[in-house]
Amino acid sequence: MNEILFSNPVIVYLLSELILFVLLLIAFIISIRVLIHWDFESFSPLQFKLEQQAYLVTTITLFVFSMKFLLLLYFAFTVDSLASLIAGAMCSAGVIDANEYGSPLLALKLLILFGLTLWIWVNFYDLRTKNYQWFKEKSWIFMVMFIFITIELLLDFTYFTHIDTHQPVSCCSALFGQLEGANPLPFGLNISTLLILFYLLFALVILTLLTHQSLLYIVANILFLYIAYFAVVYFFGTYIYELPTHKCPFCMLQKEYHYVGYLLWISLFLGSYIGINSAITALWLKEENQASIKIVMSLLSFFVLLCSTYVAVYYFKNGVLL
Amino acid sequence: MIQIENLYKTFQHENTSTTVLNNINLHIQQGECIILKGVSGSGKTTLLSMMAGLDKPSSGKILIEGEPISKLPDLFASQLRAKKIGMIFQHFNLFDHLSVRENVMIPLIPSGLNINEINQKVTQSLNLANISHKKEALASHLSGGEKQRTAIARALVANPNIILCDEPTANLDRTNSLLFIEILKELHNLGKTIVVATHDPLFDNVSFSNTIIPMQEGTIVEGTVVNE
Numbered sequence: 001m002n003e004i005l006f007s008n009p010v011i012v013y014l015l016s017e018l019i020l021f022v023l024l025l026i027a028f029i030i031s032i033r034v035l036i037h038w039d040f041e042s043f044s045p046l047q048f049k050l051e052q053q054a055y056l057v058t059t060i061t062l063f064v065f066s067m068k069f070l071l072l073l074y075f076a077f078t079v080d081s082l083a084s085l086i087a088g089a090m091c092s093a094g095v096i097d098a099n100e101y102g103s104p105l106l107a108l109k110l111l112i113l114f115g116l117t118l119w120i121w122v123n124f125y126d127l128r129t130k131n132y133q134w135f136k137e138k139s140w141i142f143m144v145m146f147i148f149i150t151i152e153l154l155l156d157f158t159y160f161t162h163i164d165t166h167q168p169v170s171c172c173s174a175l176f177g178q179l180e181g182a183n184p185l186p187f188g189l190n191i192s193t194l195l196i197l198f199y200l201l202f203a204l205v206i207l208t209l210l211t212h213q214s215l216l217y218i219v220a221n222i223l224f225l226y227i228a229y230f231a232v233v234y235f236f237g238t239y240i241y242e243l244p245t246h247k248c249p250f251c252m253l254q255k256e257y258h259y260v261g262y263l264l265w266i267s268l269f270l271g272s273y274i275g276i277n278s279a280i281t282a283l284w285l286k287e288e289n290q291a292s293i294k295i296v297m298s299l300l301s302f303f304v305l306l307c308s309t310y311v312a313v314y315y316f317k318n319g320v321l322l
Numbered sequence: 323m324i325q326i327e328n329l330y331k332t333f334q335h336e337n338t339s340t341t342v343l344n345n346i347n348l349h350i351q352q353g354e355c356i357i358l359k360g361v362s363g364s365g366k367t368t369l370l371s372m373m374a375g376l377d378k379p380s381s382g383k384i385l386i387e388g389e390p391i392s393k394l395p396d397l398f399a400s401q402l403r404a405k406k407i408g409m410i411f412q413h414f415n416l417f418d419h420l421s422v423r424e425n426v427m428i429p430l431i432p433s434g435l436n437i438n439e440i441n442q443k444v445t446q447s448l449n450l451a452n453i454s455h456k457k458e459a460l461a462s463h464l465s466g467g468e469k470q471r472t473a474i475a476r477a478l479v480a481n482p483n484i485i486l487c488d489e490p491t492a493n494l495d496r497t498n499s500l501l502f503i504e505i506l507k508e509l510h511n512l513g514k515t516i517v518v519a520t521h522d523p524l525f526d527n528v529s530f531s532n533t534i535i536p537m538q539e540g541t542i543v544e545g546t547v548v549n550e
Contacts, residue, residue, distance in 0.1 A: 040393070043327075043328075043381060043382055043383045043390075043392075043393070044381055045330070045380050045381040047381075048378060048379060048380055048381055048392075049380075051378070051393075052378070127395060127397065128397070129395075130394055130395065130398050131393075132395065
């Protein structure tokens with residue numbers, strides 16, 4: 001336990017999470033007071049004070065939420081750096097699987113990232129109204145996110161304090177490999193149908209994005225995100241590793257693979273999160289942003305292009321597919 | 323035009339609170355010239371900052387052409403200020419390393435006008451402030467009076483309806499101060515609404531219609547003089 005807790009990346013990571021949480025706690029306490037008494041039409045001393053405090057809360061939240069994006073990347077780096085300390089772990093996959101808290105923590109972090117992106121969108125629109133039109137909506141999202149972030153902090157500490165370095169863990173081949181012929185792909189798909197679905201869903205995402213069909217776009221992008229994960233792990237990843245049996249979403253984050261995993265996962269998740277949240281705000285707040293379409297298209301196209309390039313380059317170099 | 327109701331401003335420092343504006347009520351019509359007179363610390367500059375949306379009140383209402391500038395988010399307060407308000411400061415607030423023309427041009431940069439339109443407006447403004455002969459000179463090479471006329475040209479370049487002047491003659495000699503008052507007269511004749519915060523006695527006898535409002539310790543006190 002000490003080996004993990006006293007490793008430099010873990011100390012830096014947990015300390016950063018703690019500092020950000022303290023800032024959010026301050027913002028949370030102020031937010032409750034602001035939400036209870038908020039009346040924008042009033043010119044009273046209390047309302048002017050609340051407006052100043054709301055500005056402070058927004059500044060703190062925007063800063064903390066921006067840092068949380070960077071900290072998620074640092075979490076991936078931290079977990080990867082622990083692989084050398086844990087028996088049997090070859091990459092982050094084994095470290096995440098070292099106890100029962102790792103996978104829920106990772107899932108929670110991805111969920112929080114989604115919530116933060118939604119808050120940033122609502123904040124973006126709120127600051128473009130003369131009367132802070134979306135202030136209450138923004139504050140409620142913040143409240144919910146604060147609860148999730150509190151759970152995340154507890155899970156962070158529980159996870160890192162419960163890693164037993166002497167207990168052997170499974171490596172990624174065992175975790176993501178095809179054991180005893182079982183099909184790990186969803187809906188009983190095989191690789192060919194998975195790939196067809198991957199490219200079709202990408203086309204549908206772009207089409208619905210350009211035609212502003214928000215509801216259909218949300219469904220298409222969620223499906224694309226889900227299918228893209230399996231496509232990367234079980235098909236494109238093998239071309240990154242240049243090994244048909246190497247199936248892992250984490251190894252590609254390592255130096256040997258030029259940290260390409262960061263590029264892939266950031267472009268996929270950020271593109272999808274921005275797109276889905278932009279569509280949600282279009283349906284919910286009736287606010288649309290043309291710039292978000294360009295950003296989402298760029299990020300998701302980059303993701304698909306990068307995945308496909310690995311396959312094409314391998315084929316041109318070796319004349320065969322894996 | 324400018325409507326101020328029940329305006330208070332209090333500064334809090336540790337456990338001490340200082341009220342610098344205390345229940346200010348003021349209605350200024352389009353084309354009026356208001357001279358806020360009072361000694362240092364009477365709240366003139368704070369009141370002017372509130373009118374310009376540079377500072378927020380502790381409570382109370384300020385409407386600029388119906389818009390509650392005291393409640394607007396920074397983005398909208400800046401937009402309102404850029405369109406409707408020109409400010410002239412005691413210390414001129416010029417960029418010393420830029421020329422007179424460049425200083426005057428600055429407020430128009432975010433406006434989206436093309437360079438020909440900008441140049442046209444800058445020339446008009448320089449002529450109005452009587453500083454066009456120095457347009458290529460660096461601001462750091464100007465005399466106090468010339469700096470103030472550059473500041474006037476900058477305040478006028480976006481053609482605002484309201485001109486706010488904070489101690490505009492405090493750094494000028496008598497001749498330049500009288501010149502400044504002459505320019506104010508021209509602006510008044512153009513129908514601009516002018517608010518001057520000053521303690522300069524030269525403003526007691528200006529040759530155009532104005533209202534002198536005395537301020538003391540953050541309040542408007544008795545003795546308002548209307549000069550027709």
